[in-house]
Amino acid sequence: MKKKLILENGTVFVGETFGSESTAFGEVVFHSGMTGYQEILSDPTYCGQIVVLTYPLVGNYGINRDDFESITPAINGLIVKEATDFPSNWRSEMTLDEYCKMKNIPGIAGIDTRKLTRIIRDHGTLKGIICHFNEKDQDVLERIRATEIRHEQVKQVSTKTAYPSPGRGRRIIVVDFGMKHGILRELNERGCDVVVVPYDTSANEILQLNPDGILLTNGPGNPKDVTEGIQMIKEVVGKVPLFGIGLGHQLFALACGAETIKMKFGHRGSSHPTKDLLTGKVLFTSQNHGFLVDADSITNTRLEITHIALNDGTVEGLKHKDFNAFSVQFHPEASPGSEDAVSLFHQFIEMIEIAKQGETTHAKA
Known part of the structure; x- marks a missing residue:
């Protein structure tokens, strides 16, 4: 199923959904690490944010029981270039997609995360929404601009x-x-x-x-x-x-x-x-x-x-x-x-x- 990421500056990315099929609003930020997506997903500091992972392949070692930084994730959404369907690691207990579905974390894959990262570096942190493909861009853009980042994280x-x-x-x-x-x-x-x-x-x-x-x-x-x-x-x-x-x-x-x-x-x-x-x-x-x-x-x-x-x-x-x-x-x-x-x-x-x-x-x- 196709999804879109729309930024407050009007930029639109089209990709594939993984995880929860719900929409996500938040401050779009990027993380430059090569590993650690499980810890990032469960880090409470990402409350209210949609995180872009700059490393192109995410989920290749799956999700295990030991590497969580909290029990209940507070992240609003996840953006990756490619989400692995078949992880390979002796500790793996589920896929990234399965975990995000279980914890109701919307994700979008298949977009140019390098381009998105450059936009954030040039313009600064931007508000954005991960939404269904059939939603009208202008309607979503108006929602983004009318919604404030919360202050009680x-x-x-x-x-x-x-x-x-x-x-x-x-x-x-x-x-x-x-x-x-x-x-x-x-x-x-x-x-x-x-x-x-x-x-x-x-x-x-x-x-x-x-x-x-x-x-x-x-x-x-x-x-x-x-x-x-x-x-x-x-x-x-x-x-x-x-x-x-x-x-x-x-x-x-x-x-x-x-x-x-x-x-x-x-x-x-x-x-x-x-x-x-x-x-x-x-x-x-x-x-x-x-x-x-x-x-x-x-x-x-x-x-x-x-x-x-x-x-x-x-x-x-x-x-x-x-x-x-x-x-x-x-x-x-x-x-x-x-x-x-x-x-x-x-x-x-x-x-x-x-x-x-x-x-x-x-x-x-």
Whole structure:
């Protein structure tokens, strides 16, 4: 069955349907990774978006039970050059088409994804609709232009209630703004006693849980829309060691007086080179963000830039000059992508241990 992708600038692509036969509206973005489509489909940060995969063959290793980043996908649609019908991998349990049908994810295949990616790079992120072939282009175009991108993505993907992931190590409160399960995996592997809480949990409620550290997760949308998170961070910075990832990094920056701005087409891929300014090392990082921290706005804050993107020089990491708090824009847990930066979880735990030793010394004195 034929389908169409129509962009707000009037461009029309005709392709073949896979997955759900329903229509999809969203912000059309591209991901440049060669693998990792299962993690991309289940990454809550893609809430409200239609994702173009630039690698031409998608679905060739199928879908397995282990590589999901969330239970319920929030992605609005998927665009590929070719969707494999017969995957080949010992872990494969179903095809990409079967999974997208099961989770009601509309897909379109057989279009020129290189051309589409160039359009996004030239014009910036665009709204678009995946629709049935027989719909009139002009009618669909009017719907696109009349529909606004939603502003409550974090509310949609965050957990509704707090829950534990018990361990025998330090107590980490994970504030879920759209958490990838890879973050929880890395904390569990380090023995942390984790409690995951909703995005709008107050500072007082978090501190009542007696945390040794607080982790701010990734998530979708404009960070300035998450006012509850910004206020909470203002009240906990300096009281408990803090680590921010993705959206958590942007919220940390806003809480400390910096500014965030929307990017033209964002960073979405699994091998973005990032330089650690403190060590001089270059890390290949997994990234997925459409907003960034404005470097010029850092000047009048107590923040210091620790990482920059080598492709465009944008801010990729921050630390507080006075308190035990740092953040990165990229995903140290990867999934998909390089695990060059996974040691940041160890750095977080080490920061907590040093802070605890300081508390003990102070108490003895």
